[in-house]
Amino acid sequence: MNLQTRPSLYAQSLDEIKDFLVTHDQSRHLAPLIYESLYKKACTQQFSEKTIKLLEEKFDRHLPEIVSAKKAEDGTVKFLMQFEDGKKVETVLIPFFKRFTVCLSSQVGCAMKCSFCYTGTQGLTRHLKSHEMIGQYLQAKKYLEENSADDTSVMTPNIVLMGQGEPLHNFDEVKKALEIMLNPLGLALGPRQITLSTAGFLPGLKRFHDLPKVNLALSLHSPFNDVRKTLIPITGQYPLEEIFNALDEVKLMKRQFVTYEYLLIDGLNDRDEDVDELYRLLGKRKAIINIIPFNPFPGSSFKRPSSEKVDLFKEKLVAKNLRTLIRTTKGSDILAACGQLVS
Ligand code: SF4
Structure with missing residues (x-):
């Protein structure tokens, strides 16, 4: 080593x-x-x-080492990357039409212990440094350049901070990484090309205004504190009322919406009362609901709803004028989908 x-x-x-x-x-x-x-x-x-x-x-100029790269049938590539101290994280390269997005990890493991999340089962090992996040991106981009066909429009992938870890729990290093990502002489990405996703870690969310402007996504998963707490235990410490108070303080960019990730789990959060409560919470906010049908992983007790149930849930939200998308699950055959990362 x-x-x-x-x-x-x-x-x-x-x-x-x-x-x-x-x-x-x-x-x-x-x-x-x-x-x-x-x-x-x-x-x-x-x-x-x-x-x-x-x-x-x-100075050192090493980038993380790609230990393995597994490609799913849909073109998603899951990398296992190793840092200088031997610790490993997963990074995922996700194709979407002609663009690519790199899903970066911000911590080795995660302290949030979400019950639906494979990563959450590990606990937190350590925070990543800014250069370890930048390094994941540079390695994934290099892989893309070396392995994709001739279309160069794919060469500037977007970034989502949605891999292993809670980015707002590693605030200062994530802030530094974002500054380099957005610097025109650095990675030169635009603010709308980067999305930070949080489970609702309130101390970090209250400081969101200290970060450079980027898109924001909240893992909502239930509009009820008691149900959400079974999925995201920190809801006990940071209830939805306080999370929404903090979100209302975030100054959004022009035409910017907050994305609310909604992991749809059969029989748990796909009821009519969930639709009504989502409307109460989000009806007057600049919100996009992103439904993610649950991806089963080994040992998980939750079930994925049928595609008919997923469609019906979306229709009910749309009928209430809530902007709603269903996220196509990528890379689930190699455990690269949301909540399935583990090192
Ligand atoms: S879902 Fe995100 S915040 Fe929750 S345990 Fe997994 S990595 Fe951490």
Whole structure:
């Protein structure tokens, strides 16, 4: 195991690189070029030998190692990625028409212990550093470039922070990663290309305004605290009333909606009273409900509803003028779908 002793160059903000250069008698104007060399594969010949040596001495440039890449029939690729300390997470590359989205993990394991989630069974091992999130993206993108056909429009995948971990529980590192993702000299993604998904970790949600602007998704799964608590135990600490108070404080971008993920489980949260309560909660909010039919995993006691039941539930919500989508499950044959990740 090659334990990293130097800080990662991928963990440095542009300003941090500028400061570093100045304190080492180098021009701060090299910082944008260094960023480009990291994120846009620009040629490094423009740096002097002294600069190259200095960067090599002071910083590490390793990306996580792809231990395995499994491709599902629908084109979804599930990677197992390993970091310098040997810890592993899963990262998923999801095709959607001609675009791709990379589902990133933000922690090794997760402390939220959601009962429907394979990851939740592990508990939290550690938070990921910003460069470990950026590294997952760069590796997935590289895989895509090396393995996809000729269409280059697929080469800038979107990001969802929806893999292993609760991103708002790892606030500072996620914030740093988002800043690099959005920096035009960094990953150069637009705010609408990134979605942060939370289980409703209230201390982080209350600080959402401190993050750069990105899309927000809440794992709702039930409009009733008692049912939601059986699925997402932190509901006991952070009830829906408080979560919605915090959500109402989030300043949305123009034409932005909050996405409410709704894992539909047979007989549990697909009743008429769920429809009525969802309408009460979301009818007057800028909301999109994203129904995700439950993906069974080994040992889970929940059942997936029939496709007729899923369609009927959606129709009832739409009849109440609630914007509702059914998310097509991707990668379920390789356990890469939502709630099925485990390292
Ligand atoms: S669903 Fe998300 S927040 Fe809940 S245990 Fe799994 S990874 Fe953590």
